[in-house]
């Protein structure tokens with residue numbers, strides 16, 4: 001088959017931010033290559049998400065991850081687009097059952113990068129860090145209680161501009177986003193043993209209507225199974241914790257040399273004063289949900305009350 005439909009291109013919906021557009025192009029290129037289609041077989045449909053219109057308040061205050069997916073969801077449900085491309089990190093753990101993630105692209109660098117200093121240790125005493133992420137705030141305060149946190153929102157480019165303008169001394173950004181925007185030399189990667197990423201960081205997902213077997217089959221061709229397994233485990237941990245984008249939670253699953261899956265997770269008190277960690281090989285008995293419940297059992301009240309699990 002040398003085209004997705006006999007009479008029209010495949011319509012791929014995306015947020016309109018530069019990073020989202022770049023990720024949509026990656027998804028498009030992967031689909032074109034997998035099927036040997038010519039460029040006109042796929043049409044990109046950019047949509048402005050409500051989350052992109054709200055720049056002045058903490059995202060957490062105004063309604064969570066649905067802000068990033070609402071417009072795309074409506075277009076997908078209505079058939080205006082055939083699939084939507086998401087940063088998996090921004091996708092709610094519980095999605096409408098009428099949709100399904102049919103593929104994940106190979107995962108990028110999962111680490112965070114510090115922009116404005118060469119390392120967390122090198123930050124001056126009392127430095128101001130701009131972020132809107134409860135996870136990054138808690139992790140930074142855990143390492144450096146002297147740091148001041150200030151809200152920094154907007155697209156990657158906007159945030160970098162605010163650092164350059166002196167709104168804060170430094171910020172943390174996902175290496176994946178910087179790399180995809182061609183900013184390979186921006187910032188300094190924080191080692192994973194110092195800072196664990198957000199669940200799903202660095203993964204791009206392609207979502208389809210669950211009842212659309214034709215598009216699902218087309219999209220499955222670009223699925224990276226190792227990425228999918230790992231991201232599903234991280235999302236299962238997040239779901240069992242009852243966490244959302246307001247919860248200070250980090251998680252990373254990796255496939256070990258022998259094929260076993262290692263899952264690391266951390267939940268924090270908002271001010272970093274407390275942390276509960278897990279680091280285990282996943283098995284039939286030791287599932288992400290079991291690890292989540294064990295973490296909550298061990299958590300002090302200040303941590304546990306942040307989670308609904």
Ligand SMILES: NCc1[nH]cc(CCC(=O)O)c1CC(=O)O
Pocket residue numbers: 087088089090156172173174175176177200201202203204
């Ligand atoms: N919440 C915004 C967001 N969603 C996905 C990424 C980066 C790309 C990724 O993690 O896959 C970013 C920016 C950031 O955290 O620096």
